[in-house]
Amino acid sequence: MNRRIVGALATVVIGAGVIAGIGTYVAAAKNDSRLLAATPAGTMETPQGVLPHATLAISVYPDSMAGSHGKDGGAHPGYVTYGPVTNFEVPAHSVITMTVTNYDxxxxxxxxxxxxxxxxxxxxxxxxxxxxxxxxxxxxGHTFTIHGYSSTQDEFFLSVPMKAVAEEDMPEEGFTTKPSVTTFTFITGGPGEYIWNCEYPCGDGTIAKFGAAMSTMGYMSGHFTVKG
Incomplete structure:
Protein backbone atom coordinates (compact mmCIF):
# COMPACT_ATOMS: atom_id res chain seq x y z
CA MET A 1 0.00 0.00 0.00
CA ASN A 2 1.20 3.51 -0.79
CA ARG A 3 3.06 5.03 2.19
CA ARG A 4 1.06 8.25 1.95
CA ILE A 5 -2.19 6.30 2.21
CA VAL A 6 -0.87 4.37 5.22
CA GLY A 7 0.17 7.63 6.87
CA ALA A 8 -3.21 9.21 6.21
CA LEU A 9 -5.03 6.20 7.66
CA ALA A 10 -2.85 6.29 10.76
CA THR A 11 -3.62 9.98 11.24
CA VAL A 12 -7.37 9.31 10.98
CA VAL A 13 -7.15 6.46 13.52
CA ILE A 14 -5.16 8.57 15.98
CA GLY A 15 -7.53 11.51 15.53
CA ALA A 16 -10.53 9.29 16.16
CA GLY A 17 -8.87 8.01 19.32
CA VAL A 18 -8.30 11.53 20.60
CA ILE A 19 -11.93 12.50 19.92
CA ALA A 20 -13.16 9.33 21.64
CA GLY A 21 -10.93 10.12 24.62
CA ILE A 22 -12.36 13.62 24.93
CA GLY A 23 -15.89 12.21 24.76
CA THR A 24 -15.13 9.69 27.50
CA TYR A 25 -13.57 12.44 29.63
CA VAL A 26 -16.62 14.70 29.31
CA ALA A 27 -18.94 11.79 30.13
CA ALA A 28 -16.90 11.00 33.23
CA ALA A 29 -17.15 14.62 34.33
CA LYS A 30 -20.93 14.47 34.10
CA ASN A 31 -21.03 11.26 36.14
CA ASP A 32 -19.65 13.07 39.21
CA SER A 33 -22.80 14.48 40.81
CA ARG A 34 -21.06 16.90 43.19
CA LEU A 35 -21.54 20.48 41.99
CA LEU A 36 -20.64 23.92 43.31
CA ALA A 37 -22.79 26.74 41.93
CA ALA A 38 -21.52 30.31 41.94
CA THR A 39 -23.00 32.62 44.58
CA PRO A 40 -24.89 35.67 43.23
CA ALA A 41 -23.21 38.92 44.30
CA GLY A 42 -25.21 41.75 42.75
CA THR A 43 -23.79 43.51 39.70
CA MET A 44 -20.39 44.81 38.59
CA GLU A 45 -19.21 47.46 36.15
CA THR A 46 -17.11 45.81 33.42
CA PRO A 47 -15.66 46.72 30.00
CA GLN A 48 -18.89 45.23 28.61
CA GLY A 49 -21.10 47.36 30.85
CA VAL A 50 -22.88 46.46 34.07
CA LEU A 51 -23.26 42.68 34.35
CA PRO A 52 -24.63 40.25 36.93
CA HIS A 53 -21.84 39.29 39.35
CA ALA A 54 -21.25 35.92 41.01
CA THR A 55 -18.42 34.39 43.05
CA LEU A 56 -16.73 31.01 43.51
CA ALA A 57 -14.26 30.04 46.25
CA ILE A 58 -12.22 26.84 46.05
CA SER A 59 -8.96 25.44 47.40
CA VAL A 60 -6.06 23.18 46.39
CA TYR A 61 -4.61 20.68 48.86
CA PRO A 62 -1.41 18.58 48.84
CA ASP A 63 -3.46 15.47 49.64
CA SER A 64 -7.09 14.37 49.96
CA MET A 65 -7.37 14.57 53.74
CA ALA A 66 -9.30 17.88 53.78
CA GLY A 67 -12.58 15.97 53.61
CA SER A 68 -13.91 16.52 50.11
CA HIS A 69 -13.29 12.86 49.18
CA GLY A 70 -14.80 11.37 52.30
CA LYS A 71 -13.51 9.98 55.56
CA ASP A 72 -9.75 9.35 55.70
CA GLY A 73 -9.24 10.80 52.22
CA GLY A 74 -11.38 8.34 50.29
CA ALA A 75 -9.94 5.95 47.71
CA HIS A 76 -6.76 7.98 47.14
CA PRO A 77 -5.82 9.82 50.36
CA GLY A 78 -2.40 10.76 49.01
CA TYR A 79 -3.68 12.42 45.84
CA VAL A 80 -3.36 16.17 45.47
CA THR A 81 -6.82 17.66 44.91
CA TYR A 82 -8.98 20.69 44.35
CA GLY A 83 -11.94 21.06 46.69
CA PRO A 84 -14.60 21.08 47.95
CA VAL A 85 -15.68 19.73 44.53
CA THR A 86 -14.37 19.85 40.97
CA ASN A 87 -17.57 20.52 39.00
CA PHE A 88 -18.72 24.13 38.84
CA GLU A 89 -21.71 26.03 37.51
CA VAL A 90 -21.76 29.76 36.71
CA PRO A 91 -24.35 32.02 35.04
CA ALA A 92 -24.06 32.99 31.38
CA HIS A 93 -23.31 36.58 30.31
CA SER A 94 -22.04 37.42 33.77
CA VAL A 95 -18.86 38.49 35.53
CA ILE A 96 -17.38 35.81 37.79
CA THR A 97 -14.86 36.36 40.56
CA MET A 98 -12.99 33.21 41.63
CA THR A 99 -10.78 32.85 44.68
CA VAL A 100 -8.38 29.90 44.86
CA THR A 101 -6.54 29.19 48.11
CA ASN A 102 -3.51 27.00 47.47
CA TYR A 103 -2.05 24.93 50.33
CA ASP A 104 0.39 23.00 48.14
CA GLY A 141 1.98 25.17 42.39
CA HIS A 142 -1.06 24.56 40.16
CA THR A 143 -3.18 26.19 37.48
CA PHE A 144 -6.90 26.55 36.90
CA THR A 145 -7.32 26.19 33.14
CA ILE A 146 -10.62 26.05 31.24
CA HIS A 147 -10.50 24.64 27.72
CA GLY A 148 -13.22 25.55 25.22
CA TYR A 149 -13.05 22.87 22.54
CA SER A 150 -14.30 23.80 19.08
CA SER A 151 -18.07 23.40 18.90
CA THR A 152 -21.25 25.39 18.42
CA GLN A 153 -20.95 26.96 21.88
CA ASP A 154 -19.03 30.16 22.66
CA GLU A 155 -15.25 29.93 22.71
CA PHE A 156 -13.91 29.97 26.27
CA PHE A 157 -10.30 29.84 27.43
CA LEU A 158 -9.08 30.83 30.88
CA SER A 159 -5.83 29.96 32.61
CA VAL A 160 -4.51 31.30 35.91
CA PRO A 161 -1.39 30.04 37.74
CA MET A 162 -1.36 29.55 41.52
CA LYS A 163 1.86 30.36 43.32
CA ALA A 164 3.46 27.43 45.14
CA VAL A 165 3.78 27.55 48.91
CA ALA A 166 7.45 27.90 49.90
CA GLU A 167 9.07 24.60 50.87
CA GLU A 168 9.93 25.88 54.35
CA ASP A 169 6.24 26.67 54.94
CA MET A 170 5.05 23.15 54.09
CA PRO A 171 4.51 21.15 57.32
CA GLU A 172 5.23 17.44 57.70
CA GLU A 173 1.57 16.86 58.59
CA GLY A 174 -1.61 18.84 58.00
CA PHE A 175 -1.78 21.98 55.88
CA THR A 176 0.30 25.13 55.79
CA THR A 177 -0.81 28.23 57.68
CA LYS A 178 0.64 30.36 54.86
CA PRO A 179 -1.35 29.46 51.72
CA SER A 180 -1.21 31.55 48.57
CA VAL A 181 -4.53 33.18 47.70
CA THR A 182 -5.28 34.04 44.07
CA THR A 183 -8.36 36.00 42.98
CA PHE A 184 -9.33 36.65 39.38
CA THR A 185 -12.34 37.91 37.45
CA PHE A 186 -13.63 36.93 34.01
CA ILE A 187 -16.74 37.32 31.87
CA THR A 188 -18.80 34.39 30.64
CA GLY A 189 -20.45 34.13 27.24
CA GLY A 190 -23.47 32.05 26.32
CA PRO A 191 -24.45 28.69 27.83
CA GLY A 192 -21.99 25.85 27.34
CA GLU A 193 -20.21 22.92 28.93
CA TYR A 194 -16.44 23.02 29.27
CA ILE A 195 -13.59 21.04 30.78
CA TRP A 196 -11.09 22.51 33.22
CA ASN A 197 -7.88 21.00 34.53
CA CYS A 198 -4.59 21.79 36.23
CA GLU A 199 -1.68 22.16 33.80
CA TYR A 200 1.02 21.73 36.45
CA PRO A 201 2.45 18.16 36.37
CA CYS A 202 1.38 17.19 39.89
CA GLY A 203 0.64 13.50 39.32
CA ASP A 204 2.92 10.54 39.97
CA GLY A 205 5.93 9.56 37.86
CA THR A 206 3.82 8.19 35.00
CA ILE A 207 2.70 10.01 31.83
CA ALA A 208 5.24 12.81 32.40
CA LYS A 209 3.74 13.33 35.89
CA PHE A 210 0.23 13.62 34.48
CA GLY A 211 -0.83 10.25 35.87
CA ALA A 212 -2.55 9.41 39.19
CA ALA A 213 -4.43 12.50 40.49
CA MET A 214 -3.97 14.27 37.16
CA SER A 215 -5.74 11.53 35.22
CA THR A 216 -8.37 10.60 37.82
CA MET A 217 -11.67 12.46 37.58
CA GLY A 218 -12.59 14.59 40.57
CA TYR A 219 -9.11 15.60 41.71
CA MET A 220 -7.29 17.98 39.36
CA SER A 221 -9.92 18.30 36.65
CA GLY A 222 -13.66 18.62 36.25
CA HIS A 223 -16.63 20.10 34.48
CA PHE A 224 -17.30 23.83 34.13
CA THR A 225 -20.88 24.63 33.11
CA VAL A 226 -22.06 28.04 31.96
CA LYS A 227 -25.81 28.02 32.52
CA GLY A 228 -28.25 30.25 30.65
Missing part, protein backbone atom coordinates in the same frame (compact mmCIF):
# COMPACT_ATOMS: atom_id res chain seq x y z
CA UNK A 105 3.98 23.44 47.04
CA UNK A 106 5.30 23.02 43.51
CA UNK A 107 8.27 22.85 41.17
CA UNK A 108 8.56 23.71 37.46
CA UNK A 109 5.96 23.77 34.71
CA UNK A 110 6.39 21.68 31.57
CA UNK A 111 5.17 24.63 29.51
CA UNK A 112 5.88 28.27 30.45
CA UNK A 113 2.68 29.31 28.63
CA UNK A 114 0.70 28.38 31.74
CA UNK A 115 2.78 30.61 34.01
CA UNK A 116 0.85 33.61 32.62
CA UNK A 117 -2.64 34.84 33.48
CA UNK A 118 -4.90 34.46 30.45
CA UNK A 119 -8.59 35.14 29.87
CA UNK A 120 -9.33 37.41 32.84
CA UNK A 121 -10.90 40.86 32.40
CA UNK A 122 -7.59 42.75 32.22
CA UNK A 123 -5.13 39.88 31.92
CA UNK A 124 -4.27 40.01 35.60
CA UNK A 125 -5.10 38.39 38.93
CA UNK A 126 -4.57 39.28 42.58
CA UNK A 127 -1.96 37.19 44.40
CA UNK A 128 -2.15 37.69 48.16
CA UNK A 129 -3.68 41.10 47.48
CA UNK A 130 -1.10 42.20 44.89
CA UNK A 131 -1.72 42.50 41.15
CA UNK A 132 0.14 39.96 39.02
CA UNK A 133 0.13 38.87 35.38
CA UNK A 134 2.48 35.89 35.64
CA UNK A 135 4.49 33.74 38.04
CA UNK A 136 7.98 32.38 37.57
CA UNK A 137 7.56 28.99 35.83
CA UNK A 138 9.57 27.33 38.62
CA UNK A 139 7.33 28.75 41.37
CA UNK A 140 3.92 27.53 40.15
Missing amino acids: GGESLNNDFFAHVRGTIDGSAQLNGQRMTSISPDAV
Whole structure:
Protein backbone atom coordinates (compact mmCIF):
# COMPACT_ATOMS: atom_id res chain seq x y z
CA MET A 1 0.00 0.00 0.00
CA ASN A 2 1.20 3.51 -0.79
CA ARG A 3 3.06 5.03 2.19
CA ARG A 4 1.06 8.25 1.95
CA ILE A 5 -2.19 6.30 2.21
CA VAL A 6 -0.87 4.37 5.22
CA GLY A 7 0.17 7.63 6.87
CA ALA A 8 -3.21 9.21 6.21
CA LEU A 9 -5.03 6.20 7.66
CA ALA A 10 -2.85 6.29 10.76
CA THR A 11 -3.62 9.98 11.24
CA VAL A 12 -7.37 9.31 10.98
CA VAL A 13 -7.15 6.46 13.52
CA ILE A 14 -5.16 8.57 15.98
CA GLY A 15 -7.53 11.51 15.53
CA ALA A 16 -10.53 9.29 16.16
CA GLY A 17 -8.87 8.01 19.32
CA VAL A 18 -8.30 11.53 20.60
CA ILE A 19 -11.93 12.50 19.92
CA ALA A 20 -13.16 9.33 21.64
CA GLY A 21 -10.93 10.12 24.62
CA ILE A 22 -12.36 13.62 24.93
CA GLY A 23 -15.89 12.21 24.76
CA THR A 24 -15.13 9.69 27.50
CA TYR A 25 -13.57 12.44 29.63
CA VAL A 26 -16.62 14.70 29.31
CA ALA A 27 -18.94 11.79 30.13
CA ALA A 28 -16.90 11.00 33.23
CA ALA A 29 -17.15 14.62 34.33
CA LYS A 30 -20.93 14.47 34.10
CA ASN A 31 -21.03 11.26 36.14
CA ASP A 32 -19.65 13.07 39.21
CA SER A 33 -22.80 14.48 40.81
CA ARG A 34 -21.06 16.90 43.19
CA LEU A 35 -21.54 20.48 41.99
CA LEU A 36 -20.64 23.92 43.31
CA ALA A 37 -22.79 26.74 41.93
CA ALA A 38 -21.52 30.31 41.94
CA THR A 39 -23.00 32.62 44.58
CA PRO A 40 -24.89 35.67 43.23
CA ALA A 41 -23.21 38.92 44.30
CA GLY A 42 -25.21 41.75 42.75
CA THR A 43 -23.79 43.51 39.70
CA MET A 44 -20.39 44.81 38.59
CA GLU A 45 -19.21 47.46 36.15
CA THR A 46 -17.11 45.81 33.42
CA PRO A 47 -15.66 46.72 30.00
CA GLN A 48 -18.89 45.23 28.61
CA GLY A 49 -21.10 47.36 30.85
CA VAL A 50 -22.88 46.46 34.07
CA LEU A 51 -23.26 42.68 34.35
CA PRO A 52 -24.63 40.25 36.93
CA HIS A 53 -21.84 39.29 39.35
CA ALA A 54 -21.25 35.92 41.01
CA THR A 55 -18.42 34.39 43.05
CA LEU A 56 -16.73 31.01 43.51
CA ALA A 57 -14.26 30.04 46.25
CA ILE A 58 -12.22 26.84 46.05
CA SER A 59 -8.96 25.44 47.40
CA VAL A 60 -6.06 23.18 46.39
CA TYR A 61 -4.61 20.68 48.86
CA PRO A 62 -1.41 18.58 48.84
CA ASP A 63 -3.46 15.47 49.64
CA SER A 64 -7.09 14.37 49.96
CA MET A 65 -7.37 14.57 53.74
CA ALA A 66 -9.30 17.88 53.78
CA GLY A 67 -12.58 15.97 53.61
CA SER A 68 -13.91 16.52 50.11
CA HIS A 69 -13.29 12.86 49.18
CA GLY A 70 -14.80 11.37 52.30
CA LYS A 71 -13.51 9.98 55.56
CA ASP A 72 -9.75 9.35 55.70
CA GLY A 73 -9.24 10.80 52.22
CA GLY A 74 -11.38 8.34 50.29
CA ALA A 75 -9.94 5.95 47.71
CA HIS A 76 -6.76 7.98 47.14
CA PRO A 77 -5.82 9.82 50.36
CA GLY A 78 -2.40 10.76 49.01
CA TYR A 79 -3.68 12.42 45.84
CA VAL A 80 -3.36 16.17 45.47
CA THR A 81 -6.82 17.66 44.91
CA TYR A 82 -8.98 20.69 44.35
CA GLY A 83 -11.94 21.06 46.69
CA PRO A 84 -14.60 21.08 47.95
CA VAL A 85 -15.68 19.73 44.53
CA THR A 86 -14.37 19.85 40.97
CA ASN A 87 -17.57 20.52 39.00
CA PHE A 88 -18.72 24.13 38.84
CA GLU A 89 -21.71 26.03 37.51
CA VAL A 90 -21.76 29.76 36.71
CA PRO A 91 -24.35 32.02 35.04
CA ALA A 92 -24.06 32.99 31.38
CA HIS A 93 -23.31 36.58 30.31
CA SER A 94 -22.04 37.42 33.77
CA VAL A 95 -18.86 38.49 35.53
CA ILE A 96 -17.38 35.81 37.79
CA THR A 97 -14.86 36.36 40.56
CA MET A 98 -12.99 33.21 41.63
CA THR A 99 -10.78 32.85 44.68
CA VAL A 100 -8.38 29.90 44.86
CA THR A 101 -6.54 29.19 48.11
CA ASN A 102 -3.51 27.00 47.47
CA TYR A 103 -2.05 24.93 50.33
CA ASP A 104 0.39 23.00 48.14
CA GLY A 105 3.98 23.44 47.04
CA GLY A 106 5.30 23.02 43.51
CA GLU A 107 8.27 22.85 41.17
CA SER A 108 8.56 23.71 37.46
CA LEU A 109 5.96 23.77 34.71
CA ASN A 110 6.39 21.68 31.57
CA ASN A 111 5.17 24.63 29.51
CA ASP A 112 5.88 28.27 30.45
CA PHE A 113 2.68 29.31 28.63
CA PHE A 114 0.70 28.38 31.74
CA ALA A 115 2.78 30.61 34.01
CA HIS A 116 0.85 33.61 32.62
CA VAL A 117 -2.64 34.84 33.48
CA ARG A 118 -4.90 34.46 30.45
CA GLY A 119 -8.59 35.14 29.87
CA THR A 120 -9.33 37.41 32.84
CA ILE A 121 -10.90 40.86 32.40
CA ASP A 122 -7.59 42.75 32.22
CA GLY A 123 -5.13 39.88 31.92
CA SER A 124 -4.27 40.01 35.60
CA ALA A 125 -5.10 38.39 38.93
CA GLN A 126 -4.57 39.28 42.58
CA LEU A 127 -1.96 37.19 44.40
CA ASN A 128 -2.15 37.69 48.16
CA GLY A 129 -3.68 41.10 47.48
CA GLN A 130 -1.10 42.20 44.89
CA ARG A 131 -1.72 42.50 41.15
CA MET A 132 0.14 39.96 39.02
CA THR A 133 0.13 38.87 35.38
CA SER A 134 2.48 35.89 35.64
CA ILE A 135 4.49 33.74 38.04
CA SER A 136 7.98 32.38 37.57
CA PRO A 137 7.56 28.99 35.83
CA ASP A 138 9.57 27.33 38.62
CA ALA A 139 7.33 28.75 41.37
CA VAL A 140 3.92 27.53 40.15
CA GLY A 141 1.98 25.17 42.39
CA HIS A 142 -1.06 24.56 40.16
CA THR A 143 -3.18 26.19 37.48
CA PHE A 144 -6.90 26.55 36.90
CA THR A 145 -7.32 26.19 33.14
CA ILE A 146 -10.62 26.05 31.24
CA HIS A 147 -10.50 24.64 27.72
CA GLY A 148 -13.22 25.55 25.22
CA TYR A 149 -13.05 22.87 22.54
CA SER A 150 -14.30 23.80 19.08
CA SER A 151 -18.07 23.40 18.90
CA THR A 152 -21.25 25.39 18.42
CA GLN A 153 -20.95 26.96 21.88
CA ASP A 154 -19.03 30.16 22.66
CA GLU A 155 -15.25 29.93 22.71
CA PHE A 156 -13.91 29.97 26.27
CA PHE A 157 -10.30 29.84 27.43
CA LEU A 158 -9.08 30.83 30.88
CA SER A 159 -5.83 29.96 32.61
CA VAL A 160 -4.51 31.30 35.91
CA PRO A 161 -1.39 30.04 37.74
CA MET A 162 -1.36 29.55 41.52
CA LYS A 163 1.86 30.36 43.32
CA ALA A 164 3.46 27.43 45.14
CA VAL A 165 3.78 27.55 48.91
CA ALA A 166 7.45 27.90 49.90
CA GLU A 167 9.07 24.60 50.87
CA GLU A 168 9.93 25.88 54.35
CA ASP A 169 6.24 26.67 54.94
CA MET A 170 5.05 23.15 54.09
CA PRO A 171 4.51 21.15 57.32
CA GLU A 172 5.23 17.44 57.70
CA GLU A 173 1.57 16.86 58.59
CA GLY A 174 -1.61 18.84 58.00
CA PHE A 175 -1.78 21.98 55.88
CA THR A 176 0.30 25.13 55.79
CA THR A 177 -0.81 28.23 57.68
CA LYS A 178 0.64 30.36 54.86
CA PRO A 179 -1.35 29.46 51.72
CA SER A 180 -1.21 31.55 48.57
CA VAL A 181 -4.53 33.18 47.70
CA THR A 182 -5.28 34.04 44.07
CA THR A 183 -8.36 36.00 42.98
CA PHE A 184 -9.33 36.65 39.38
CA THR A 185 -12.34 37.91 37.45
CA PHE A 186 -13.63 36.93 34.01
CA ILE A 187 -16.74 37.32 31.87
CA THR A 188 -18.80 34.39 30.64
CA GLY A 189 -20.45 34.13 27.24
CA GLY A 190 -23.47 32.05 26.32
CA PRO A 191 -24.45 28.69 27.83
CA GLY A 192 -21.99 25.85 27.34
CA GLU A 193 -20.21 22.92 28.93
CA TYR A 194 -16.44 23.02 29.27
CA ILE A 195 -13.59 21.04 30.78
CA TRP A 196 -11.09 22.51 33.22
CA ASN A 197 -7.88 21.00 34.53
CA CYS A 198 -4.59 21.79 36.23
CA GLU A 199 -1.68 22.16 33.80
CA TYR A 200 1.02 21.73 36.45
CA PRO A 201 2.45 18.16 36.37
CA CYS A 202 1.38 17.19 39.89
CA GLY A 203 0.64 13.50 39.32
CA ASP A 204 2.92 10.54 39.97
CA GLY A 205 5.93 9.56 37.86
CA THR A 206 3.82 8.19 35.00
CA ILE A 207 2.70 10.01 31.83
CA ALA A 208 5.24 12.81 32.40
CA LYS A 209 3.74 13.33 35.89
CA PHE A 210 0.23 13.62 34.48
CA GLY A 211 -0.83 10.25 35.87
CA ALA A 212 -2.55 9.41 39.19
CA ALA A 213 -4.43 12.50 40.49
CA MET A 214 -3.97 14.27 37.16
CA SER A 215 -5.74 11.53 35.22
CA THR A 216 -8.37 10.60 37.82
CA MET A 217 -11.67 12.46 37.58
CA GLY A 218 -12.59 14.59 40.57
CA TYR A 219 -9.11 15.60 41.71
CA MET A 220 -7.29 17.98 39.36
CA SER A 221 -9.92 18.30 36.65
CA GLY A 222 -13.66 18.62 36.25
CA HIS A 223 -16.63 20.10 34.48
CA PHE A 224 -17.30 23.83 34.13
CA THR A 225 -20.88 24.63 33.11
CA VAL A 226 -22.06 28.04 31.96
CA LYS A 227 -25.81 28.02 32.52
CA GLY A 228 -28.25 30.25 30.65
